[in-house]
Amino acid sequence: MSREETEPVSDTLRRLAPQVLGALVRRYGRFDPAEDAVQEALLKAARQWPDTGIPERPFGWLLQVASRKLIDLLRADQARREREVRAAREDVGGPVGDADDTLILLLLCCHPSLSAASQIALTLRAVGGLTTKEIARMFLTSEDSMTRRISRAKRTVQDSGVPFRMPPEEERSERLGAVLHVLYLIFTEGYSATSGPDVRRGDLVAEAIRLAGLTAALLPDDSEAAGLLALMLLTDARSPARVTEQGELVPLHEQDRTRWKAESIRRGVELVTAALPRGPVGPYQLQAAIAAVHDEAPNAEETDWRQIVGLYRLLLKVSASPVAKVSHAVAVGMADGPAAGLEVLEALENRDRRFYAARAHLLEKAGERERARDAYLRAAELATNIRQVRYLNACARRLSEGAGHD
Known part of the structure; x- marks a missing residue:
């Protein structure tokens, strides 16, 4: 048997x-x-x-x-x-004869003669297929105001006389960069809303990811298009743990990582891992790599901050944005101690909400509670989103209450 x-x-x-x-x-x-x-x-x-x-x-x-x-x-x-x-x-108006047509439309919507706000609105309308009413609701403005903005943008593009074809080789890189920048702005506004009652605007996030996926599909050999999609996926993967049930902010180091979107992390890591060796390495790939280091850490304590510092140093060489500079200072503070991070931070000229929030965080880690409280309050004064204001004020209040028990 x-x-x-x-x-x-x-x-x-x-x-x-x-x-x-x-x-x-x-x-x-x-x-x-x-x-x-x-x-x-x-x-x-x-x-x-x-x-x-x-x-x-x-x-x-x-x-x-x-x-x-x-x-x-x-x-x-x-x-x-x-x-x-x-x-x-086939995304715009049904099937097209040439796969490049959607990409050309994206390039037109991101025409350099348009303001960033108009580029975003026109992209959402023409390529995203959203109604003017939907776009107006996304940007917390009236439908009439958005109708006028989109109409002006269309006239500007029409009056520019740009033909509906792929731009010359010498212009293509810059124009494609504008497309990716617009998609990045849409995502950023959705993930960290500058105004309104919510921290995250799910409608904008979803549309940004969809359009980034479309762009990456149209540009399969473009490492930065893949990097941008990876960055969005890796960042938005944390969204389920980013706010409480009441909608209040939860900082990264306190988030329940079991709630992060595992499939988004897997896809994002796969994309950036494939994109980086192809080169040239641009800011979206580097930001995606930083996000991947955060997302792959089993907990906040095991985050590889030295690797993150190295990636930020590379990022600052290709795109020294104010946000990247502040984030680099925080990473230095986490890797080498708050004093080192504060030294880097204090050398910066741009002093917005993020600057003061970073200063408060590093001062608190250094044990300087009173100065940290003042920095949190200053960051709250500069914040425009009500949830961010509440979070920063709560941090200041926590330090004040703690001081009362010392």
Whole structure:
């Protein structure tokens, strides 16, 4: 009597499962879908074998069922990817004859003669397909005001006489950079709203990620397009843990990382890992790499701050924005101590909400509670989002109450 005839079905399945999985991964090289396929095969066996008996060759039976399921999954995944690319190419007004048409439209919407606000509005309207009413609601303004803004933007583009074709090679890089910058602005406003009752504007975040995905599909060899999409995914992955049930801010080091979006992190890491070696390395790839270091740390204490400092130093060489400078100072403070971070911070000229919030954080870590409280209050004065104001004032109040107990 064979082993399979004497052992329970559950034990047979438990014993053979890793063998079947190993065979599939070796054959197809795809772990995640192979694991799903094996689970489907095990489920089917658990339903059938108690009635029909364990097959003469249970391993072969499981491998055959799992292989068929895996092939179905891989075909479905390929079909999904093809649909996404096809949708990206057909996004504006139905099918187009040339896949470049959507990209050209994006370039027109981000015409350099338009202000950033007009570029954003026109992109959301023409490429995103949103109604004027929806865009107005996103930017907390009236529909009439947004209608006028979009109409002026359209006239400006029309009057510029730019033909509907890909710009010359010498202009292309700059114009593509404008497209990515506009998508970045849309995402940034959605993730950290400058005004309104909420910290995060989910509608803007979702649209920014969708448009970034469309752009990356149209520019499959552009590392910065992939980097921008990766940055958005890796940053938004934290959104479920970023606010309390009451909508109040939760700082990164206090967030419950089990609530972060694992699939977004996986996709983002995959994108930036593939993009960086292709080069040239730009600011979105570097910001995505920084976000990946944060997201892959099992907890705040194990964050590789020295690697983050190194990435910020590279970022400052290619894009020394005020936000990057402040973030670099905070990273130095986390890696080398608050005094070192404060030394870097105090050398900065731009002193906005982020500057004072960073100063408060580093001063608090240095044990200078009173100066930290004053910095939190100053940051709250400069903040324009009510949730940010509440959070910063709460930090100041916590330090005041703590001082009363010293």
